[in-house]
Amino acid sequence: MKFAVIVFPGSNCDVDMFHAIQDELGEEVEYVWHDTESLAEYDGILLPGGFSYGDYLRSGAIARFSNVMKEVVKAAEAGKPILGVCNGFQILLEAGLLPGAMRRNESLSFICKPVELKVETNRTIFTAEYEQGQTITIPVAHGEGNYYCDEQTLAQLKENNQIVFTYQQNPNGSLEDIAGIINEKGNVLGMMPHPERAVDELLGGADGLKLFQSIVKTWREANVVNA
Amino acid sequence: MFKVKVYVTLRESVLDPQGKAVTQSLNSLNYQEVTDVRIGKYMELMIEKSDRDLDEVVNEICTKLLANPVIEDYRYEVEECVAQ
Numbered sequence A: 001m002k003f004a005v006i007v008f009p010g011s012n013c014d015v016d017m018f019h020a021i022q023d024e025l026g027e028e029v030e031y032v033w034h035d036t037e038s039l040a041e042y043d044g045i046l047l048p049g050g051f052s053y054g055d056y057l058r059s060g061a062i063a064r065f066s067n068v069m070k071e072v073v074k075a076a077e078a079g080k081p082i083l084g085v086c087n088g089f090q091i092l093l094e095a096g097l098l099p100g101a102m103r104r105n106e107s108l109s110f111i112c113k114p115v116e117l118k119v120e121t122n123r124t125i126f127t128a129e130y131e132q133g134q135t136i137t138i139p140v141a142h143g144e145g146n147y148y149c150d151e152q153t154l155a156q157l158k159e160n161n162q163i164v165f166t167y168q169q170n171p172n173g174s175l176e177d178i179a180g181i182i183n184e185k186g187n188v189l190g191m192m193p194h195p196e197r198a199v200d201e202l203l204g205g206a207d208g209l210k211l212f213q214s215i216v217k218t219w220r221e222a223n224v225v226n227a
Numbered sequence B: 001m002f003k004v005k006v007y008v009t010l011r012e013s014v015l016d017p018q019g020k021a022v023t024q025s026l027n028s029l030n031y032q033e034v035t036d037v038r039i040g041k042y043m044e045l046m047i048e049k050s051d052r053d054l055d056e057v058v059n060e061i062c063t064k065l066l067a068n069p070v071i072e073d074y075r076y077e078v079e080e081c082v083a084q
Helices: A014-025 A065-076 A087-094 A151-159 A209-223 B019-027 B054-066
Strands: A002-007 A028-033 A046-049 A080-083 A101-103 A111-117 A135-142 A147-148 A163-167 A179-183 A190-191 B001-010 B040-047 B072-080
Touching: A014 A028, A014 A209, A046 A065, A046 A087, A065 A080, A080 A087, A087 A101, A087 A190, A111 A179, A147 A179, A151 B040, A163 A190, B001 B054, B040 B054, B054 B072
Parallel strands: A002 A028, A002 A046, A046 A080, A080 A190
Antiparallel strands: A101 A147, A111 A135, A111 A163, A163 A179, A179 A190, B001 B040, B001 B072
C-alpha cells in the first residue's frame, strides 16, 4: 500500500508520520508538496499535524484552498482512506470533508501530553484492529482542539456511529468528549490525538500503530487477491 | 475604490474561551459592570470597483474564507475612498 504524507508550509509532524509508515508499519510512503496536481498514484492520504500557513486566520483555513486539497476531495469521493491528524483534522473540517469546527481549548493553554481515548467503534477501516470500547493512550499536542458542531450535526454523528474516539478525561472542552470523527461514508477520519507519535514502545507507547495496521489490512482485503 | 471593514466574532451560541478569560480578568480588576467580552477579528479590505455587486463579493469572501460559518458571524462596513 502506498501512502502520501501531504506537506504544507508549516506542517511539522510530517516526518513523524513518514517514520510511522515507513519504519514501523513497513509500507511505502512519499512526501507530497501542497501544490501537487495529482494524488492518483497513492492508495492512502495522510494530512499531518503542525501549523499550516502559520494558523493564520483560523487553523487550516488557508491550507484548505491549496492545490492538493482539490485532489484530496477527489480521493475522498473515490473512497480512498484519508487520515487527518491535529492540524490535518482542522484542515478536513475547514474543507468540509468532515462536519463541525475547532475552537480554542477551554483552558486557553496549549496541551501536550498523553491522553486516554476510548475506541467508540471498531467498525471502521481505521479501527478494525482495536477492540470495541478499548482504552488506548495517544498523545495530544494542540491549542485548538475544542471540537464544536450544532445539535443537528451531533445527532447525525451519533446516529451514524461517526464518533470514533472520545477522551476519557476531556482535556480541551470538546463537545461530548469528541477526539476523532469519521465521515458518513467511512473513509475520512479526523482526530486531534497523534497516533503517529505512539508507534513504538521507545516513544512511550505503541497504541497508535494499530490504527495504521487497520488501514493496511482493510485495504489489502479489498484490493489484493488472496490477501 | 472601497475600504471594507470586516468584523468576525464567534457566534452567540458558541462559548468564547478567550472572551470569558478577559471578562474574569476585568471583573477581578473591579470592573464588575462588565458582564461579557466577545473577542473577534478585524480586517480591512481594499476592493476596486468592478461589474459585480460589492455586497455580493464581500459576502462571498466572508463565507468562503474570512469567517467559518459553523462557529463565526461576521458583519462589515463599507467606506468609499480615493485610490492612492
